[in-house]
Amino acid sequence: MRAGPLSTNEVIAALNRYFVPVVSSxxxxxxxxxxPPAEKAERRRIYDDFFARKLGVGDVHVYILRPDRSSLCGLxxxxxxxxxxxxxxxEGVRSELNIPAGPPAFPPHPASAAPPAPADAxxxxxxxxxxxxxxxxxxxxxxxxxxxxxxxSLLLPPEPVVALHDSWRVPDAVADKLLAWFYPQTEExxxxxxxxxxxxxxxxxxxxxxxxxxxxxxDGSLKLMHSFYPHKPHDDFVNAQLLGFMDFVPxxxxxxxxxxxxxxxxxxxxxxxxxxxSVSRETLDAQSGQ
Numbered sequence: 001m002r003a004g005p006l007s008t009n010e011v012i013a014a015l016n017r018y019f020v021p022v023v024s025s026x027x028x029x030x031x032x033x034x035x036p037p038a039e040k041a042e043r044r045r046i047y048d049d050f051f052a053r054k055l056g057v058g059d060v061h062v063y064i065l066r067p068d069r070s071s072l073c074g075l076x077x078x079x080x081x082x083x084x085x086x087x088x089x090x091e092g093v094r095s096e097l098n099i100p101a102g103p104p105a106f107p108p109h110p111a112s113a114a115p116p117a118p119a120d121a122x123x124x125x126x127x128x129x130x131x132x133x134x135x136x137x138x139x140x141x142x143x144x145x146x147x148x149x150x151x152x153s154l155l156l157p158p159e160p161v162v163a164l165h166d167s168w169r170v171p172d173a174v175a176d177k178l179l180a181w182f183y184p185q186t187e188e189x190x191x192x193x194x195x196x197x198x199x200x201x202x203x204x205x206x207x208x209x210x211x212x213x214x215x216x217x218x219d220g221s222l223k224l225m226h227s228f229y230p231h232k233p234h235d236d237f238v239n240a241q242l243l244g245f246m247d248f249v250p251x252x253x254x255x256x257x258x259x260x261x262x263x264x265x266x267x268x269x270x271x272x273x274x275x276x277x278s279v280s281r282e283t284l285d286a287q288s289g290q
Contacts, residue, residue, distance in 0.1 A: 130184035184272035240265035
């Protein structure tokens with residue numbers, strides 16, 4: 001007999017062996033989400049049935065269904081995050097239904113994928129993580145940013161010939177597209193940016209030129225207002241110092257890669273970190289198995 005609660009890895013292993021885990025996101029399957037109507041209707045059916053049966057409901061909640069999709073039981077998020085309670089809950093369900101062990105219903109795959117984009121667009125992957133612990137800080141958040149050619153070309157210097165120490169400021173309209181998601185995990189109900197950028201600067205300075213390829217150092221700063229909860233009064237600010245680089249081929253007007261990180265960033269007096277990187281088509285194709 002095992003003593004003590006299961007570890008996080010063991011809980012994940014139990015989910016893979018005995019359950020079919022499904023995540024439903026508010027901004028996808030909510031009433032105004034972009035998910036297919038059948039998926040939205042199934043989410044509503046589950047919620048309404050749990051409510052009618054007094055099994056417990058919530059936007060952040062564990063819902064357990066039988067194999068025939070009928071409601072069985074649930075667990076509130078506070079209990080699910082208490083060490084040992086989720087493991088005991090899952091073991092109770094497994095025992096009640098006498099579920100045999102089996103392989104995962106689906107093979108492991110990324111939870112976040114790049115959106116469709118024109119062939120000449122640049123795609124950026126952003127990862128943000130808050131410091132500390134707690135339900136909002138256990139995992140990083142991700143966003144994908146797509147810049148059409150007309151936008152990403154404004155990251156380049158105004159002249160096709162560059163020299164060491166040449167410097168230029170990225171236009172605000174383009175900087176805003178890259179920086180609008182520079183904040184830690186918050187509650188979201190849509191993929192529409194709801195931040196207000198009060199101050200931003202991204203300045204490029206050429207630090208090397210070799211074999212027709214130039215590298216520019218990126219120095220930046222950001223002040224952004226973003227409410228933790230949507231549609232609520234707030235005074236929640238991001239203050240960040242940024243650092244990165246961009247490799248580009250000036251005469252071809254082509255960017256090879258771009259990386260940007262937070263040197264120091266706070267949101268409502270708490271530290272957080274962000275990384276932003278351009279992702280090549282070759283990398284995306286390799287990740288998708290094409």
